[in-house]
Amino acid sequence: MAWYRSIYPLLVIAWAIVFIILFSYYCPGTSFDIAYSILVRWSIIMGSVVIAVGLINITINSVREVKKRAPGRWHLAIWQLLLIAITLISGFAQGKGSPTTPGTIINWLFSNFYRYGDLAIFALMGFWMLTAAFRAFRARNLETFLFVFGAFFTLLRNAPIGGLIWRGFPVIGQWLLSVPYIAVQRALLIGIGVGILTYAARYFIGKEKAAFGRVE
Amino acid sequence: MAFAQKNIRRIIYILCAISLVITFFLPLNLPIAVSDETRKFYDTLESLEGTGKAVLVIFTIPPAFWGEMYHTMFSALQHIFLLKDVKLVLVPVFAAPGVGLVNSLLRELYNPLNKTYGVDYVMLQFIPSMVGPALAAMADNFRATFQTDIRGTPIDKLPIMENINTLDDFGVVIFACPAKEHPSLAVVLYPRYPKMTYLAICMAGGYMFIAPYLGNVYKAGLWGITMAAEYQQLFGGPYTAARQQCDGISLYHILGLLMLVLGNVIGFREIVKKKGGS
Amino acid sequence: MAHEQSFALFAVFMLMIAYGMYRTYIKGKLPHIRRLPALEAIDEGIGRALETGAKVHFGVPNADLARYAPATLLALTLMGYVAKKAAKAGVPALYTVSSPRALVIAEAVVREAYTSEGKLEDYENPEKVNVRYLGMGETAYPLALANLLQREKIATSVLSGFVGKNMLFLGESHREADTFSVLIYPEVDKVEFGVATFDYVLMAQEAYAAGALITKDKAQLGSIIGSDMISWTTIALVIVFLIIASVLGIPTKKFLVG
Numbered sequence: 001m002a003w004y005r006s007i008y009p010l011l012v013i014a015w016a017i018v019f020i021i022l023f024s025y026y027c028p029g030t031s032f033d034i035a036y037s038i039l040v041r042w043s044i045i046m047g048s049v050v051i052a053v054g055l056i057n058i059t060i061n062s063v064r065e066v067k068k069r070a071p072g073r074w075h076l077a078i079w080q081l082l083l084i085a086i087t088l089i090s091g092f093a094q095g096k097g098s099p100t101t102p103g104t105i106i107n108w109l110f111s112n113f114y115r116y117g118d119l120a121i122f123a124l125m126g127f128w129m130l131t132a133a134f135r136a137f138r139a140r141n142l143e144t145f146l147f148v149f150g151a152f153f154t155l156l157r158n159a160p161i162g163g164l165i166w167r168g169f170p171v172i173g174q175w176l177l178s179v180p181y182i183a184v185q186r187a188l189l190i191g192i193g194v195g196i197l198t199y200a201a202r203y204f205i206g207k208e209k210a211a212f213g214r215v216e
Numbered sequence: 217m218a219f220a221q222k223n224i225r226r227i228i229y230i231l232c233a234i235s236l237v238i239t240f241f242l243p244l245n246l247p248i249a250v251s252d253e254t255r256k257f258y259d260t261l262e263s264l265e266g267t268g269k270a271v272l273v274i275f276t277i278p279p280a281f282w283g284e285m286y287h288t289m290f291s292a293l294q295h296i297f298l299l300k301d302v303k304l305v306l307v308p309v310f311a312a313p314g315v316g317l318v319n320s321l322l323r324e325l326y327n328p329l330n331k332t333y334g335v336d337y338v339m340l341q342f343i344p345s346m347v348g349p350a351l352a353a354m355a356d357n358f359r360a361t362f363q364t365d366i367r368g369t370p371i372d373k374l375p376i377m378e379n380i381n382t383l384d385d386f387g388v389v390i391f392a393c394p395a396k397e398h399p400s401l402a403v404v405l406y407p408r409y410p411k412m413t414y415l416a417i418c419m420a421g422g423y424m425f426i427a428p429y430l431g432n433v434y435k436a437g438l439w440g441i442t443m444a445a446e447y448q449q450l451f452g453g454p455y456t457a458a459r460q461q462c463d464g465i466s467l468y469h470i471l472g473l474l475m476l477v478l479g480n481v482i483g484f485r486e487i488v489k490k491k492g493g494s
Numbered sequence: 495m496a497h498e499q500s501f502a503l504f505a506v507f508m509l510m511i512a513y514g515m516y517r518t519y520i521k522g523k524l525p526h527i528r529r530l531p532a533l534e535a536i537d538e539g540i541g542r543a544l545e546t547g548a549k550v551h552f553g554v555p556n557a558d559l560a561r562y563a564p565a566t567l568l569a570l571t572l573m574g575y576v577a578k579k580a581a582k583a584g585v586p587a588l589y590t591v592s593s594p595r596a597l598v599i600a601e602a603v604v605r606e607a608y609t610s611e612g613k614l615e616d617y618e619n620p621e622k623v624n625v626r627y628l629g630m631g632e633t634a635y636p637l638a639l640a641n642l643l644q645r646e647k648i649a650t651s652v653l654s655g656f657v658g659k660n661m662l663f664l665g666e667s668h669r670e671a672d673t674f675s676v677l678i679y680p681e682v683d684k685v686e687f688g689v690a691t692f693d694y695v696l697m698a699q700e701a702y703a704a705g706a707l708i709t710k711d712k713a714q715l716g717s718i719i720g721s722d723m724i725s726w727t728t729i730a731l732v733i734v735f736l737i738i739a740s741v742l743g744i745p746t747k748k749f750l751v752g
Contacts, residue, residue: 061626135224200564
């Protein structure tokens with residue numbers, strides 16, 4: 001394989017970027033800061049361009065679903081295309097500005113549709129939580145029993161009524177949340193940090209090829 | 217029984233909806249005990265009264281979490297507005313929708329409490345970067361990080377910003393975010409300003425991200441609608457929506473407990489049946 | 495922590511990983527790594543899809559290369575692994591991401607996987623292989639995926655990357671659609687819901703180790719030894735600082751913050 005088609009030129013670029021970022025963090029006030037801010041600007045520009053790629057992909061797939069009359073989905077695909085068109089047209093009509101600029105069409109769409117939709121989807125969690133409590137939180141062995149035990153006291157700790165039923169419920173629930181739960185979470189977080197370091201090391205030596213669009 | 221098993225999801229969803237909606241028509245008015253944590257948060261803000269200091273509220277709130285964060289943010293901001301001779305500086309970071317959300321909240325507060333924008337409170341320009349770099353920039357040079365406020369007015373023209381040049385000029389820094397970004401403050405801001413008083417506002421589900429820092433980095437925290445309702449009780453605020461929602465939360469959690477117990481009873485029966493059959 | 499101290503710790507940890515790789519790559523001592531049932535479940539899932547004639551799905555929720563870069567890149571590595579297996583087995587597959595940036599990389603990875611198995615014509619047939627961008631943000635992707643799971647015949651679904659607040663939503667969607675689900679989650683947020691709702695779960699450090707295990711490459715396996723050394727060092731440091739703070743009464747903040 002020709003050298004320019006191998007992974008090594010990409011690896012050299014990746015190394016250069018990583019070192020600029022590391023040095024700008026550990027040695028602030030040097031010219032690495034300027035290089036860092038240039039890199040950040042380039043990544044924002046590239047991110048904006050790449051959004052067009054996503055838009056094309058979603059449009060192609062939606063049109064395909066409409067053409068195929070995919071059962072249960074083709075009418076949603078039409079709705080999706082319509083929403084894409086509305087957002088694009090209102091964005092272009094607005095010109096300069098952002099969703100935070102009050103008085104603009106995009107801001108209106110954002111505040112009156114997207115915001116409430118996002119909130120509604122998160123609110124659905126309440127229904128899923130009860131279904132999971134009924135179906136999934138079942139004590140089958142010691143570990144799942146401890147799981148159910150913790151869930152029981154956490155529910156009573158979070159509800160104001162728990163303290164009214166018995167004063168001990170919020171105390172036990174708070175202890176479970178503050179001591180064993182946090183301890184395990186911190187241990188997992190440290191493990192994740194270690195995992196990220198090892199991933200970074202594998203990336204540095206060119207073993208993790210997915211970042212460059214290759215497979216092992 | 218067969219009908220119940222076939223439609224168990226629908227039954228659960230209906231019960232869930234009933235438990236949440238019923239308290240709008242039949243308020244239970246369950247008493248809420250004020251926790252030590254809420255009292256600490258309240259006392260920290262109360263101690264600023266008459267000092268002439270400003271409170272810096274850095275927030276990043278995506279719309280999905282507004283249902284819960286609204287109550288705690290409302291309680292804290294209302295308290296700050298009620299304090300004599302205390303200014304409020306808001307800084308939106310990372311989550312753009314948070315600007316509109318907090319603006320709508322401020323609209324509910326500044327009129328009844330006769331607060332003037334630019335004099336009593338201000339929202340500085342939105343920082344689109346992630347939380348860590350934004351905090352680092354503010355720690356390096358607070359004044360230089362912002363050229364204008366959110367409306368485009370240069371900050372030199374804002375009376376509230378006259379005596380504010382660095383983070384040390386604030387009395388308290390409140391960081392409001394749903395969950396994950398709280399360690400950023402502990403890692404980026406706290407080592408540079410360890411003597412500053414920090415307070416946290418987050419969701420109930422974000423407690424695990426602030427718990428390790430409570431008592432050392434953060435003086436106190438407010439998480440969840442229940443604590444917002446406790447807070448309202450402390451200064452007798454007119455706002456009672458948090459208080460109302462606590463009844464719904466209580467019923468919902470009792471329903472959750474019932475589902476947990478019922479699920480385990482059914483599961484246990486199935487195990488016994490299987491063992492008996494084999 | 496002051497910059498100097500964190501840099502020193504970073505350098506020491508990287509040296510440990512380098513030592514682990516040296517031990518395996520140069521000296522040839524392969525580490526013994528316990529079974530990860532979730533990785534074996536992927537093979538089982540692909541077999542299931544082959545039997546039932548349904549699709550295999552691999553999804554990356556929250557594929558944000560800015561905020562969750564390590565989790566997303568790991569997910570793309572695993573996507574290549576699953577793509578190779580699916581290509582070899584000849585099962586139809588659907589690959590979904592929630593970010594246009596990740597879409598570009600995902601398309602390259604999947605194409606390369608199918609090319610390496612000599613199945614490029616499958617990749618170019620959208621009925622057989624489809625790489626889709628479902629929508630950005632933490633709301634659009636789970637909704638779109640839930641819809642896909644209901645409407646398309648998906649036998650097995652593997653999710654990897656940062657899932658976060660929609661863990662329960664995604665888990666229950668898979669349950670409702672009766673899809674065999676595997677979660678490879680290199681994070682800790684809402685992991686308890688994942689464990690309760692998904693069939694198989696790999697979490698935290700295990701997920702990163704899986705990224706090395708699937709390659710069977712010596713240097714990558716050696717990095718797992720390095721990561722274990724770091725874990726033991728961290729445990730030792732915790733115990734040392736615990737003794738310093740509790741028994742000797744010296745405030746440890748001095749060492750860390752200065």
